[in-house]
Amino acid sequence: MQTSEQTSRMGRPKTPRLSRKAIGREALALFEEEKGLSIPRLAERLGVRQSSFYKHVTGRQEIIELARGSLVDRVRVPGPGTNEAGPDDLDTAIRRIFESLRKAYAQVPALLPELLTQPVSHPAALALYDRFAAIFLNAGVPEQLVLPTLETLDSAAIGASLDAITMESAWSINEEDRPSYPNLSAAQTAAATSQVDRFAFLADVLSAGLRAAINGGT
Incomplete structure:
Protein backbone atom coordinates (compact mmCIF):
# COMPACT_ATOMS: atom_id res chain seq x y z
CA MET A 1 0.00 0.00 0.00
CA ASP A 73 20.83 35.52 -24.67
CA ARG A 74 20.79 36.71 -28.29
CA VAL A 75 23.35 39.47 -27.80
CA ARG A 76 26.76 38.50 -29.06
CA VAL A 77 29.18 39.97 -26.57
CA PRO A 78 32.24 41.35 -28.38
CA GLY A 79 35.43 39.87 -27.07
CA PRO A 80 38.68 41.74 -26.44
CA GLY A 81 40.90 42.71 -29.31
CA THR A 82 43.05 39.98 -30.74
CA ASN A 83 45.93 42.18 -31.87
CA GLU A 84 49.20 42.32 -29.99
CA ALA A 85 48.46 45.82 -28.73
CA GLY A 86 45.84 44.40 -26.36
CA PRO A 87 42.13 45.30 -25.91
CA ASP A 88 40.03 47.02 -28.57
CA ASP A 89 40.59 50.72 -29.00
CA LEU A 90 37.72 53.05 -28.15
CA ASP A 91 36.37 53.40 -31.69
CA THR A 92 36.28 49.64 -32.21
CA ALA A 93 34.64 49.04 -28.83
CA ILE A 94 31.89 51.57 -29.63
CA ARG A 95 31.19 50.03 -33.04
CA ARG A 96 31.18 46.44 -31.78
CA ILE A 97 28.89 47.06 -28.82
CA PHE A 98 26.52 49.30 -30.77
CA GLU A 99 26.20 46.71 -33.53
CA SER A 100 25.70 43.81 -31.13
CA LEU A 101 22.86 45.66 -29.37
CA ARG A 102 21.28 46.88 -32.59
CA LYS A 103 21.16 43.41 -34.14
CA ALA A 104 19.53 41.93 -31.04
CA TYR A 105 16.98 44.75 -30.73
CA ALA A 106 16.09 44.55 -34.42
CA GLN A 107 14.71 41.04 -33.87
CA VAL A 108 11.95 42.22 -31.50
CA PRO A 109 10.98 45.84 -32.27
CA ALA A 110 7.63 45.48 -30.47
CA LEU A 111 9.44 44.93 -27.17
CA LEU A 112 11.61 48.05 -27.42
CA PRO A 113 9.08 50.71 -26.29
CA GLU A 114 8.39 48.53 -23.25
CA LEU A 115 12.09 48.34 -22.37
CA LEU A 116 12.36 52.11 -22.46
CA THR A 117 9.77 52.51 -19.69
CA GLN A 118 11.59 50.63 -16.94
CA PRO A 119 15.12 50.30 -15.56
CA VAL A 120 17.35 47.32 -16.30
CA SER A 121 17.17 44.87 -13.40
CA HIS A 122 17.38 41.34 -14.84
CA PRO A 123 20.59 39.65 -13.61
CA ALA A 124 21.56 38.47 -17.12
CA ALA A 125 21.08 41.97 -18.52
CA LEU A 126 23.06 43.54 -15.68
CA ALA A 127 25.84 41.02 -16.28
CA LEU A 128 25.88 41.90 -19.99
CA TYR A 129 26.21 45.64 -19.30
CA ASP A 130 28.86 44.91 -16.69
CA ARG A 131 30.90 43.19 -19.42
CA PHE A 132 30.35 46.17 -21.71
CA ALA A 133 31.48 48.47 -18.91
CA ALA A 134 34.68 46.42 -18.55
CA ILE A 135 35.33 46.73 -22.30
CA PHE A 136 34.99 50.51 -22.12
CA LEU A 137 37.18 50.80 -19.05
CA ASN A 138 39.84 48.75 -20.81
CA ALA A 139 39.52 51.03 -23.85
CA GLY A 140 40.31 54.06 -21.69
CA VAL A 141 36.86 55.47 -20.88
CA PRO A 142 36.97 57.31 -17.52
CA GLU A 143 34.79 55.64 -14.87
CA GLN A 144 32.43 58.61 -14.61
CA LEU A 145 31.66 58.39 -18.33
CA VAL A 146 30.96 54.65 -18.48
CA LEU A 147 27.26 54.84 -17.55
CA PRO A 148 26.51 57.82 -19.84
CA THR A 149 28.26 55.92 -22.63
CA LEU A 150 26.22 52.76 -22.04
CA GLU A 151 22.96 54.70 -21.81
CA THR A 152 23.68 56.64 -25.00
CA LEU A 153 24.67 53.52 -26.94
CA ASP A 154 21.62 51.63 -25.72
CA SER A 155 19.25 54.44 -26.69
CA ALA A 156 20.93 54.84 -30.06
CA ALA A 157 20.71 51.09 -30.76
CA ILE A 158 17.00 51.03 -29.86
CA GLY A 159 16.32 54.11 -32.00
CA ALA A 160 18.24 52.69 -34.94
CA SER A 161 16.36 49.41 -34.71
CA LEU A 162 12.98 51.14 -34.66
CA ASP A 163 13.96 53.49 -37.47
CA ALA A 164 15.05 50.60 -39.67
CA ILE A 165 11.60 48.98 -39.59
CA THR A 166 9.31 52.03 -39.56
CA MET A 167 10.21 53.81 -42.79
CA GLU A 168 12.57 53.80 -45.72
CA SER A 169 13.01 57.56 -45.60
CA ALA A 170 12.38 60.05 -42.83
CA TRP A 171 11.86 62.86 -45.34
CA SER A 172 8.90 63.30 -47.68
CA ILE A 173 9.00 66.37 -49.91
CA ASN A 174 6.68 66.72 -52.90
CA GLU A 175 8.48 67.61 -56.12
CA GLU A 176 6.56 70.88 -56.50
CA ASP A 177 7.51 71.90 -52.96
CA ARG A 178 11.26 71.39 -53.34
CA PRO A 179 12.00 75.05 -54.16
CA SER A 180 10.59 75.94 -50.74
CA TYR A 181 13.16 73.71 -49.03
CA PRO A 182 16.26 74.06 -51.22
CA ASN A 183 18.88 72.99 -48.66
CA LEU A 184 16.98 69.98 -47.40
CA SER A 185 16.09 68.93 -50.96
CA ALA A 186 19.73 69.18 -52.07
CA ALA A 187 20.82 67.13 -49.07
CA GLN A 188 18.19 64.49 -49.85
CA THR A 189 19.37 64.24 -53.45
CA ALA A 190 23.01 63.96 -52.37
CA ALA A 191 22.18 61.23 -49.86
CA ALA A 192 20.33 59.27 -52.55
CA THR A 193 23.23 59.40 -54.98
CA SER A 194 25.98 58.75 -52.44
CA GLN A 195 24.81 55.99 -50.12
CA VAL A 196 26.00 56.14 -46.50
CA ASP A 197 25.72 53.30 -44.00
CA ARG A 198 23.60 55.13 -41.43
CA PHE A 199 24.38 52.70 -38.64
CA ALA A 200 28.13 52.89 -39.16
CA PHE A 201 27.83 56.67 -39.40
CA LEU A 202 25.90 56.81 -36.12
CA ALA A 203 28.52 54.65 -34.40
CA ASP A 204 31.26 56.96 -35.69
CA VAL A 205 29.39 60.03 -34.38
CA LEU A 206 28.96 58.40 -30.97
CA SER A 207 32.63 57.47 -30.91
CA ALA A 208 33.75 60.98 -31.87
CA GLY A 209 31.50 62.51 -29.23
CA LEU A 210 32.82 60.23 -26.49
CA ARG A 211 36.41 60.88 -27.51
CA ALA A 212 35.77 64.65 -27.39
CA ALA A 213 34.25 64.28 -23.91
CA ILE A 214 37.28 62.30 -22.72
CA ASN A 215 39.77 64.78 -24.17
CA GLY A 216 37.77 67.66 -22.75
CA GLY A 217 38.05 66.23 -19.26
CA THR A 218 34.27 66.00 -18.71
Whole structure:
Protein backbone atom coordinates (compact mmCIF):
# COMPACT_ATOMS: atom_id res chain seq x y z
CA MET A 1 0.00 0.00 0.00
CA GLN A 2 1.37 3.41 -0.98
CA THR A 3 1.77 6.09 1.63
CA SER A 4 0.42 9.60 1.05
CA GLU A 5 4.03 10.81 0.72
CA GLN A 6 4.72 8.28 -2.05
CA THR A 7 1.51 9.21 -3.86
CA SER A 8 2.46 12.88 -3.64
CA ARG A 9 5.88 12.18 -5.12
CA MET A 10 4.45 10.10 -7.96
CA GLY A 11 1.91 12.75 -8.88
CA ARG A 12 4.43 15.55 -8.98
CA PRO A 13 5.93 16.37 -12.44
CA LYS A 14 9.65 15.76 -12.79
CA THR A 15 10.20 19.32 -14.03
CA PRO A 16 8.20 22.44 -13.11
CA ARG A 17 5.53 23.26 -15.66
CA LEU A 18 6.19 26.96 -15.29
CA SER A 19 9.33 28.90 -14.40
CA ARG A 20 10.57 32.46 -14.64
CA LYS A 21 12.88 31.47 -17.49
CA ALA A 22 10.02 29.83 -19.40
CA ILE A 23 7.84 32.91 -18.89
CA GLY A 24 10.57 35.22 -20.19
CA ARG A 25 11.36 33.03 -23.18
CA GLU A 26 7.69 32.73 -24.21
CA ALA A 27 7.01 36.44 -23.60
CA LEU A 28 9.90 37.30 -25.91
CA ALA A 29 8.52 34.92 -28.54
CA LEU A 30 5.13 36.57 -28.19
CA PHE A 31 6.63 40.01 -28.85
CA GLU A 32 8.54 38.62 -31.81
CA GLU A 33 5.69 36.67 -33.40
CA GLU A 34 2.56 38.57 -32.35
CA LYS A 35 3.99 42.07 -31.85
CA GLY A 36 2.82 42.56 -28.29
CA LEU A 37 2.22 41.07 -24.86
CA SER A 38 -1.17 39.74 -23.83
CA ILE A 39 -1.22 37.97 -20.46
CA PRO A 40 -4.16 35.70 -21.47
CA ARG A 41 -2.34 34.83 -24.71
CA LEU A 42 0.90 34.19 -22.84
CA ALA A 43 -0.91 31.84 -20.45
CA GLU A 44 -2.47 30.06 -23.42
CA ARG A 45 0.89 29.58 -25.13
CA LEU A 46 2.38 28.19 -21.93
CA GLY A 47 -0.64 25.97 -21.25
CA VAL A 48 -1.37 27.39 -17.79
CA ARG A 49 -3.93 29.56 -16.05
CA GLN A 50 -3.22 33.26 -15.69
CA SER A 51 -3.26 32.90 -11.93
CA SER A 52 -0.26 30.58 -12.20
CA PHE A 53 1.95 33.50 -13.27
CA TYR A 54 1.65 35.21 -9.92
CA LYS A 55 3.44 32.38 -8.17
CA HIS A 56 6.51 33.41 -10.19
CA VAL A 57 6.10 37.13 -11.05
CA THR A 58 4.45 40.18 -9.54
CA GLY A 59 2.94 41.48 -12.77
CA ARG A 60 3.41 42.72 -16.32
CA GLN A 61 6.49 44.81 -15.55
CA GLU A 62 8.37 41.80 -14.26
CA ILE A 63 7.34 39.75 -17.29
CA ILE A 64 8.81 42.48 -19.51
CA GLU A 65 12.05 42.26 -17.56
CA LEU A 66 12.11 38.48 -17.96
CA ALA A 67 11.69 38.99 -21.72
CA ARG A 68 14.67 41.37 -21.58
CA GLY A 69 16.66 38.61 -19.90
CA SER A 70 15.79 36.20 -22.71
CA LEU A 71 16.75 38.81 -25.31
CA VAL A 72 20.17 39.14 -23.69
CA ASP A 73 20.83 35.52 -24.67
CA ARG A 74 20.79 36.71 -28.29
CA VAL A 75 23.35 39.47 -27.80
CA ARG A 76 26.76 38.50 -29.06
CA VAL A 77 29.18 39.97 -26.57
CA PRO A 78 32.24 41.35 -28.38
CA GLY A 79 35.43 39.87 -27.07
CA PRO A 80 38.68 41.74 -26.44
CA GLY A 81 40.90 42.71 -29.31
CA THR A 82 43.05 39.98 -30.74
CA ASN A 83 45.93 42.18 -31.87
CA GLU A 84 49.20 42.32 -29.99
CA ALA A 85 48.46 45.82 -28.73
CA GLY A 86 45.84 44.40 -26.36
CA PRO A 87 42.13 45.30 -25.91
CA ASP A 88 40.03 47.02 -28.57
CA ASP A 89 40.59 50.72 -29.00
CA LEU A 90 37.72 53.05 -28.15
CA ASP A 91 36.37 53.40 -31.69
CA THR A 92 36.28 49.64 -32.21
CA ALA A 93 34.64 49.04 -28.83
CA ILE A 94 31.89 51.57 -29.63
CA ARG A 95 31.19 50.03 -33.04
CA ARG A 96 31.18 46.44 -31.78
CA ILE A 97 28.89 47.06 -28.82
CA PHE A 98 26.52 49.30 -30.77
CA GLU A 99 26.20 46.71 -33.53
CA SER A 100 25.70 43.81 -31.13
CA LEU A 101 22.86 45.66 -29.37
CA ARG A 102 21.28 46.88 -32.59
CA LYS A 103 21.16 43.41 -34.14
CA ALA A 104 19.53 41.93 -31.04
CA TYR A 105 16.98 44.75 -30.73
CA ALA A 106 16.09 44.55 -34.42
CA GLN A 107 14.71 41.04 -33.87
CA VAL A 108 11.95 42.22 -31.50
CA PRO A 109 10.98 45.84 -32.27
CA ALA A 110 7.63 45.48 -30.47
CA LEU A 111 9.44 44.93 -27.17
CA LEU A 112 11.61 48.05 -27.42
CA PRO A 113 9.08 50.71 -26.29
CA GLU A 114 8.39 48.53 -23.25
CA LEU A 115 12.09 48.34 -22.37
CA LEU A 116 12.36 52.11 -22.46
CA THR A 117 9.77 52.51 -19.69
CA GLN A 118 11.59 50.63 -16.94
CA PRO A 119 15.12 50.30 -15.56
CA VAL A 120 17.35 47.32 -16.30
CA SER A 121 17.17 44.87 -13.40
CA HIS A 122 17.38 41.34 -14.84
CA PRO A 123 20.59 39.65 -13.61
CA ALA A 124 21.56 38.47 -17.12
CA ALA A 125 21.08 41.97 -18.52
CA LEU A 126 23.06 43.54 -15.68
CA ALA A 127 25.84 41.02 -16.28
CA LEU A 128 25.88 41.90 -19.99
CA TYR A 129 26.21 45.64 -19.30
CA ASP A 130 28.86 44.91 -16.69
CA ARG A 131 30.90 43.19 -19.42
CA PHE A 132 30.35 46.17 -21.71
CA ALA A 133 31.48 48.47 -18.91
CA ALA A 134 34.68 46.42 -18.55
CA ILE A 135 35.33 46.73 -22.30
CA PHE A 136 34.99 50.51 -22.12
CA LEU A 137 37.18 50.80 -19.05
CA ASN A 138 39.84 48.75 -20.81
CA ALA A 139 39.52 51.03 -23.85
CA GLY A 140 40.31 54.06 -21.69
CA VAL A 141 36.86 55.47 -20.88
CA PRO A 142 36.97 57.31 -17.52
CA GLU A 143 34.79 55.64 -14.87
CA GLN A 144 32.43 58.61 -14.61
CA LEU A 145 31.66 58.39 -18.33
CA VAL A 146 30.96 54.65 -18.48
CA LEU A 147 27.26 54.84 -17.55
CA PRO A 148 26.51 57.82 -19.84
CA THR A 149 28.26 55.92 -22.63
CA LEU A 150 26.22 52.76 -22.04
CA GLU A 151 22.96 54.70 -21.81
CA THR A 152 23.68 56.64 -25.00
CA LEU A 153 24.67 53.52 -26.94
CA ASP A 154 21.62 51.63 -25.72
CA SER A 155 19.25 54.44 -26.69
CA ALA A 156 20.93 54.84 -30.06
CA ALA A 157 20.71 51.09 -30.76
CA ILE A 158 17.00 51.03 -29.86
CA GLY A 159 16.32 54.11 -32.00
CA ALA A 160 18.24 52.69 -34.94
CA SER A 161 16.36 49.41 -34.71
CA LEU A 162 12.98 51.14 -34.66
CA ASP A 163 13.96 53.49 -37.47
CA ALA A 164 15.05 50.60 -39.67
CA ILE A 165 11.60 48.98 -39.59
CA THR A 166 9.31 52.03 -39.56
CA MET A 167 10.21 53.81 -42.79
CA GLU A 168 12.57 53.80 -45.72
CA SER A 169 13.01 57.56 -45.60
CA ALA A 170 12.38 60.05 -42.83
CA TRP A 171 11.86 62.86 -45.34
CA SER A 172 8.90 63.30 -47.68
CA ILE A 173 9.00 66.37 -49.91
CA ASN A 174 6.68 66.72 -52.90
CA GLU A 175 8.48 67.61 -56.12
CA GLU A 176 6.56 70.88 -56.50
CA ASP A 177 7.51 71.90 -52.96
CA ARG A 178 11.26 71.39 -53.34
CA PRO A 179 12.00 75.05 -54.16
CA SER A 180 10.59 75.94 -50.74
CA TYR A 181 13.16 73.71 -49.03
CA PRO A 182 16.26 74.06 -51.22
CA ASN A 183 18.88 72.99 -48.66
CA LEU A 184 16.98 69.98 -47.40
CA SER A 185 16.09 68.93 -50.96
CA ALA A 186 19.73 69.18 -52.07
CA ALA A 187 20.82 67.13 -49.07
CA GLN A 188 18.19 64.49 -49.85
CA THR A 189 19.37 64.24 -53.45
CA ALA A 190 23.01 63.96 -52.37
CA ALA A 191 22.18 61.23 -49.86
CA ALA A 192 20.33 59.27 -52.55
CA THR A 193 23.23 59.40 -54.98
CA SER A 194 25.98 58.75 -52.44
CA GLN A 195 24.81 55.99 -50.12
CA VAL A 196 26.00 56.14 -46.50
CA ASP A 197 25.72 53.30 -44.00
CA ARG A 198 23.60 55.13 -41.43
CA PHE A 199 24.38 52.70 -38.64
CA ALA A 200 28.13 52.89 -39.16
CA PHE A 201 27.83 56.67 -39.40
CA LEU A 202 25.90 56.81 -36.12
CA ALA A 203 28.52 54.65 -34.40
CA ASP A 204 31.26 56.96 -35.69
CA VAL A 205 29.39 60.03 -34.38
CA LEU A 206 28.96 58.40 -30.97
CA SER A 207 32.63 57.47 -30.91
CA ALA A 208 33.75 60.98 -31.87
CA GLY A 209 31.50 62.51 -29.23
CA LEU A 210 32.82 60.23 -26.49
CA ARG A 211 36.41 60.88 -27.51
CA ALA A 212 35.77 64.65 -27.39
CA ALA A 213 34.25 64.28 -23.91
CA ILE A 214 37.28 62.30 -22.72
CA ASN A 215 39.77 64.78 -24.17
CA GLY A 216 37.77 67.66 -22.75
CA GLY A 217 38.05 66.23 -19.26
CA THR A 218 34.27 66.00 -18.71
